[in-house]
Amino acid sequence: MHNHRLIQRILAAVAIVFGGVTILSGGRVLLGADPGYVVYKPLLVYNTAMGFIYAGAGIAAWRNLVRGRAAAGAIFALNLVVLAAVGALYSNGSGAVAIESVHAMTLRTVVWLVLFAGFAWIVRAHAVRG
Numbered sequence: 329m330h331n332h333r334l335i336q337r338i339l340a341a342v343a344i345v346f347g348g349v350t351i352l353s354g355g356r357v358l359l360g361a362d363p364g365y366v367v368y369k370p371l372l373v374y375n376t377a378m379g380f381i382y383a384g385a386g387i388a389a390w391r392n393l394v395r396g397r398a399a400a401g402a403i404f405a406l407n408l409v410v411l412a413a414v415g416a417l418y419s420n421g422s423g424a425v426a427i428e429s430v431h432a433m434t435l436r437t438v439v440w441l442v443l444f445a446g447f448a449w450i451v452r453a454h455a456v457r458g
Contacts, residue, residue, distance in 0.1 A: 332450045336393055339446045343386030343400070346439060350379030365426040371414060375436070378403070389447060393454070397447035404440035411437045 354376030357363050385403055389396020411433045417425040 332453055335446065336396070336450055337390060339443055340386045340390035340396060342439075343389060343396075343443055344383050345386075347379045347382030347384070347386060350375060350382055350436075352379075354379060363428070365428045366423065368414070368417070368425045368429055371410070371425070371429055371433070374410060375432075378407075378436075389443075393447060393451055397444065397451050400440055400444035400447050404437065404444045407433065407437040407440055 354372055357367060357372055358376060381403065385396065385399035388399050411430075414425055414430055414433050418427065418430050
């Protein structure tokens with residue numbers, strides 16, 4: 329049980345740090361830094377705002393495993409929808425979205441899938457032990 333608590337804390341810390349990095353990187357570009365590729369502004373704003381949500385989800389997960397699992401699942405689902413939209417925009421060849429944005433959104437989606445799976449695994453392990 330103690331190991332589960334440690335894993336919960338590590339996963340929550342990853343979410344908090346990931347949120348902070350997302351805020352910093354998005355904020356830099358919003359303030360005028362050039363990332364070196366075409367920036368799709370709605371995606372930039374979404375990702376930067378989500379950085380705050382990521383950090384909040386990490387704090388929730390630190391305090392309450394079930395809420396953390398729910399937050400991670402919701403973030404994963406939302407990011408998956410946005411990834412599909414960004415992928416479609418990239419595929420239409422308009423040049424509105426750079427491949428780097430597709431890769432970054434893929435990374436965000438995978439990170440939250442892993443966090444959700446980790447929290448869900450701990451919740452299931454607690455349920456089995458009763």
